[in-house]
Amino acid sequence: MKINKNSWQVKFLFWRARYLTNRQFILILCALIGFLSGILAVLMKKFTLLIQSLLQNGLVMHYHRAFYFVFPTIGFFIVYLIIKYVIRHRVESGIPYTLYAISKLKGLMPTYQMYASLLTAPITVGFGGSVGLEGPMVASGSSISSNLGKLFHVNQSERMLLIACACAGTMAAMFKAPVAAIVFAIEVFSLDLTLMSLIPLISSSLLAVLTSYFFFGNEFLLPFYTHEDYKFADTPYYIGLGILSGIVSIYFSIAYERIIQFYESIDSLLKRLFFGGLMIGIIVFFIPPLYGEGFELMNNLIKGQPELSLNNNVFGWDLSNEWQIIALMGGLVLFKVIATATTVGAGGVGGVFAPALFMGSMMGHFFGRLVNKMAFWGQTVPLSSFTLVGMAGLMAGVLHAPLTAIFLIAELTGGHTLFVPLMMTAAISFSISKYYLKHSFYSKSLALKGELITHNKDQAILTLMDIESVIEKNFIQLTPQMNLGEVVYQGIVKSNRNIFPVVHPETQHLEGVISIDDIRSIMFEHALYNEVTVAEMMKKSVEVIRLETDKMADIMRKFQDTGAWNLPVVREGVYIGFISKSRLLSAYRRKLIYFSNS
Incomplete structure (x- = not known):
């Protein structure tokens, strides 16, 4: 794709690279996200209160409480129409989907999620839905921060930090409790508490609270100060x-x-x-x-x-x-x-x-x-x-x-x-x-x-790793009908690998595996070249990695249990490639170093 060097985005990125360090820019972004989170909380809460006031203080108070019967259905139907004709995508559940985006989508969230919850959650709650606004606020704020990060080309670990800042900002603005909001972001999103992450979280939470104070004044959701001592x-x-x-x-x-x-x-x-x-x-x-x-x-x-x-x-x-x-x-x-x-x-x-x-x-x-x-x-x-x-x-x-x-x-x-x-x-x-x-x-x-990221560093790194990126496919495939001579001249001679997958010629299902070590004793016996077939030489009962079910932790466990250096990969039985232990451990180390230095 051709890049327009005169676009505001490119000019800004050049200006940023020239005048700001990466850390300074991230701090500015976190502060901006805090302000936007505060605005988001104000909009969502005001919208909800407006609807509730019109319905409860209007229709119910002045006419009849029987309106309670129909309000929720009307609200759900309006939400259904908005999702079907305006958003045109499924509105994902707030915090669980944000956690999923961090662990499996590299912190990238769809743009429609920025406004989806803002449009639907206040209507749901305003018309009587017995749910909270905090989850939808976090989803919208996280999507805004994710797309800001994408716009300004921040890396994966920085996107995750921006999402955590959005979470802290929305919660801080909602309850005017900035410390609890920071703790929530760390506890729920399993963020490492370091100086690098703490300062951005504080700035985001602080800006969100100040924004909330500006619009709501000293009004609190739970305005209470206890004077009773613990006995x-x-x-x-x-x-x-x-x-x-x-x-x-x-x-x-x-x-x-x-x-x-x-x-x-x-x-x-x-x-x-x-x-x-x-x-x-x-x-x-x-x-x-x-x-x-x-x-x-x-x-x-x-x-x-x-x-x-x-x-x-x-x-x-x-x-x-x-x-x-x-x-x-x-x-x-x-x-x-x-x-x-x-x-x-x-x-x-x-x-x-x-x-x-x-x-x-x-x-x-x-x-x-x-x-x-x-x-x-x-x-x-x-x-x-x-x-x-x-x-x-x-x-x-x-x-x-x-x-x-x-x-x-x-x-x-x-x-x-x-x-x-x-x-x-x-x-x-x-x-x-x-x-x-x-x-x-x-x-x-x-x-x-x-797919859950936890405070367990090893488990978190495994969750963030992409299985597809460590699959190797440069292996010569054999079929069960091939003889020893064909294995030698079409496989061993042409390959720089010492292991060969055996697949069904039509369905491509994995039937077994042959390694050079298995046939070393007979591979130079020319008299056997036309006598022995692959079906007789291959290992049929081999451990495989199943893409449809196995996670990275399962793959590591299989390598540990079998002691193998290479394991075949299948998707619903169809051969895909191999994963080698050495490549897997190298990818693990690179990911660990990347997030440790971020």
């Missing part, structure tokens, strides 16, 4: 909350997965849409607090005023009755994950970060009220603290991000008074969840495919 006497109850958090985290993950599988079994997208819309409509009609993200109820719980959000329950329960409030809290915990999974399964766009916070706050409040009602040894616990610590407990269990959970709640409360119970509850919840669920909600699908 040692509350320790057994925080331990109990940690155990409950672990159990509820397992329930969340399993229930979500089963419900998504149910909707995927419905072949028609429109059937999913209308059935899911009807289900969400019924749920939010009977339980209005499940409409949207649910931050209003969470704030009222923290303030100790749950009746402000629960007084319009269709059951007409008396909220002065403690047991009825406890029952409502328990119901919200059980039904939130059903509403969230139904929203996603029906075709809505959203994440699970906010639902995990919502369920955690309900669970913590439920547990605190239950303890106070039972009044063991005449002792009571602070409800606001248990509400907040419950959020951290469920985040740690569902997302497998205990450090993020601890720092987020600590930052939101504006102090360190809850650090001990936060650490205690998050650690217990994470341990229980990790024991039963090896991978988090975000990473499970990738981990099962062997």
